[in-house]
Amino acid sequence: MKAIENPFSKMMRDMKPKKMPRIQQELTACLQCGYCIDVCEAHEQSPWESVTPRGKIYYLRAIQGGGQSDKVLGREVSLSPYFIDAMYRCTGCGNCEAVCHANIPLVEFWETVRKWLVDEGVGPMSAHKGMARKIEEVHNPYGERPSKRGDWWPKEVEKTAVPEVLFFAGCTGSYREQKVPQMGVQVLARAGVTINTLGPEEYCCTSPLLRTGINKYSLDCAQHTVERADGIGAKDMVMTCSGCYKTVSTDFGKFYAKAGQNVYHISQYIEKLIAEKRLPLNNEYKAKVTFHDPCHLGRHMGVFDPPRNVLKKVKGIELVEMDRKKENSRCCGAGGGYKSQYGEMAINIAAERIRDAEETGAEILVTCCPFCVVNLSQGAKQIGSKIKVMDLMEILLKVTAPPEAKPEPPKPSAAEIAEKERLAAEKAKAAALEKERLEKEKQMAEEKARIAAALAAKASEDEPIIVYGDDEDEGMGDDIWTDNSPKALIRRAAWNKGLRCRLDYGARAIPVAFVKPKVAVYVFAEDGEVDPKDREKLEEEGWAILTFFEKDVTDAEKEALEIKAAVKENLKAMKKKKK
Numbered sequence: 308m309k310a311i312e313n314p315f316s317k318m319m320r321d322m323k324p325k326k327m328p329r330i331q332q333e334l335t336a337c338l339q340c341g342y343c344i345d346v347c348e349a350h351e352q353s354p355w356e357s358v359t360p361r362g363k364i365y366y367l368r369a370i371q372g373g374g375q376s377d378k379v380l381g382r383e384v385s386l387s388p389y390f391i392d393a394m395y396r397c398t399g400c401g402n403c404e405a406v407c408h409a410n411i412p413l414v415e416f417w418e419t420v421r422k423w424l425v426d427e428g429v430g431p432m433s434a435h436k437g438m439a440r441k442i443e444e445v446h447n448p449y450g451e452r453p454s455k456r457g458d459w460w461p462k463e464v465e466k467t468a469v470p471e472v473l474f475f476a477g478c479t480g481s482y483r484e485q486k487v488p489q490m491g492v493q494v495l496a497r498a499g500v501t502i503n504t505l506g507p508e509e510y511c512c513t514s515p516l517l518r519t520g521i522n523k524y525s526l527d528c529a530q531h532t533v534e535r536a537d538g539i540g541a542k543d544m545v546m547t548c549s550g551c552y553k554t555v556s557t558d559f560g561k562f563y564a565k566a567g568q569n570v571y572h573i574s575q576y577i578e579k580l581i582a583e584k585r586l587p588l589n590n591e592y593k594a595k596v597t598f599h600d601p602c603h604l605g606r607h608m609g610v611f612d613p614p615r616n617v618l619k620k621v622k623g624i625e626l627v628e629m630d631r632k633k634e635n636s637r638c639c640g641a642g643g644g645y646k647s648q649y650g651e652m653a654i655n656i657a658a659e660r661i662r663d664a665e666e667t668g669a670e671i672l673v674t675c676c677p678f679c680v681v682n683l684s685q686g687a688k689q690i691g692s693k694i695k696v697m698d699l700m701e702i703l704l705k706v707t708a709p710p711e712a713k714p715e716p717p718k719p720s721a722a723e724i725a726e727k728e729r730l731a732a733e734k735a736k737a738a739a740l741e742k743e744r745l746e747k748e749k750q751m752a753e754e755k756a757r758i759a760a761a762l763a764a765k766a767s768e769d770e771p772i773i774v775y776g777d778d779e780d781e782g783m784g785d786d787i788w789t790d791n792s793p794k795a796l797i798r799r800a801a802w803n804k805g806l807r808c809r810l811d812y813g814a815r816a817i818p819v820a821f822v823k824p825k826v827a828v829y830v831f832a833e834d835g836e837v838d839p840k841d842r843e844k845l846e847e848e849g850w851a852i853l854t855f856f857e858k859d860v861t862d863a864e865k866e867a868l869e870i871k872a873a874v875k876e877n878l879k880a881m882k883k884k885k886k
């Protein structure tokens with residue numbers, strides 16, 4: 308390690324301050340309690356008391372009024388290079404302010420002291436001077452050509468002449484992390500927001516200069532941006548960079564005038580679009596994520612919830628918090644001109660932040676500032692972390708994409724088409740046959756029902772039952788048509804009236820028996836009569852007995868009518884008995 312010369316031995320040779328800034332109140336307020344020391348990342352990297360917030364204030368007090376020991380030793384404290392270096396070993400994160408026991412507005416305080424150092428001609432540091440020169444020449448700290456400033460614009464999004472939103476990309480978004488503003492604009496377009504940008508006409512917001520004490524270009528840059536933005540005619544101004552958001556929202560008003568638009572960080576604008584149901588979150592994003600608060604957005608501007616609320620709306624995301632979050636979030640190490648002057652230490656701080664994120668078990672560290680993305684990604688690389696660093700826009704671009712269309716099924720071959728047609732024809736034929744069968748079945752059922760209804764109607768008219776072909780049918784053999792005996796004539800006449808009989812029926816050998824209606828017919832040649840025992844028995848069983856004599860029979864019509872009447876009578880009696 309390079310030996311450092313004792314500052315006190317050089318002190319008398321160093322510059323004497325011409326004029327102290329108005330910082331008496333803050334210097335007096337400091338209780339020297341030291342609560343600010345442990346939270347200071349810059350002190351972690353340079354472990355000297357002079358780098359701590361308390362140490363810097365102590366030194367400033369000594370410069371202003373002389374320390375007790377200096378008085379005793381008769382020496383004067385001056386602006387030594389070591390003190391100047393200590394004043395720039397600060398990311399401007401504001402963690403000291405968040406814990407300060409005396410509520411000293413330390414973020415503004417460090418900027419005031421740095422401006423004083425610039426005014427005294429001893430600040431800023433070499434890297435900051437280089438940035439200032441480039442901003443003066445080409446309006447960005449990277450020294451890139453202004454004509455290329457608008458090249459990041461995504462081709463698929465149309466610019467609108469008089470848009471709803473003027474998108475301010477910032478220098479890091481325009482030249483280094485172009486994908487962040489690109490994704491931001493694409494997401495806004497998916498919500499139907501009309502957008503435009505200043506392109507080559509956009510100037511640096513001058514945040515890198517203001518944080519390092521240089522404000523001589525801020526008036527020109529602020530004036531240029533405010534006037535060009537007014538010329539576009541947008542209602543709102545949106546940006547993905549947290550540093551630009553703080554500067555345009557607060558510092559422009561101090562140096563020139565507030566922007567004529569409503570100024571939003573994109574996380575706030577997206578939260579608004581989701582609430583207005585303008586931005587559909589179509590897709591799931593399954594991941595365990597943690598969120599890093601950019602200092603300029605969170606601690607400095609109080610915007611803690613919008614990015615978290617947006618993440619919570621995404622289906623599939625599990626949001627887990629780091630121990631140091633929101634007001635107490637650890638700095639990524641890039642701000643306040645620290646990365647440009649003390650690059651290696653800035654990445655060391657980012658690596659610490661990556662370790663914070665790893666402790667949560669998250670797979671992704673989400674933030675919403677391209678400058679934080681750059682430094683945190685370098686920190687993750689330094690320690691070989693598997694955690695992925697993403698800007699919030701990367702997740703939003705994925706979840707707002709139109710729902711994925713299902714892949715088309717492969718086209719069938721000619722043989723498959725022919726087979727399909729054959730099967731379809733077979734199926735149609737089988738269906739037609741089945742239809743025909745069902746139709747026939749239906750017709751038969753209808754016919755059966757019609758016959759049954761006709762039979763029922765006839766039965767209800769109390770007509771004698773006409774039985775076709777049941778077991779009472781004697782079966783009229785040829786004799787009925789050839790035999791002309793009186794007995795045969797009676798049977799034929801009865802048959803013609805629909806009555807069926809049996810011959811010599813049962814145990815008592817009834818000569819002509821109409822079995823179902825129980826009518827027994829006896830035909831005698833001469834005078835004769837039914838055996839009294841048979842008569843008694845038959846009458847007991849409910850038979851009606853008719854006796855005819857051959858001499859009386861002519862065409863047997865009279866006898867048949869008598870039989871029909873007896874049948875009818877007996878059936879009626881049976882029916883009644885049954886009831």
Ligand code: SF4
Nearest residue numbers: 347397398400401403
């Ligand atoms: S602003 Fe941050 S880096 Fe600077 S002194 Fe305070 S805690 Fe340290």
Ligand code: SF4
Nearest residue numbers: 337338340341343407
């Ligand atoms: S916390 Fe505040 S009061 Fe305490 S030492 Fe730090 S700056 Fe001073």
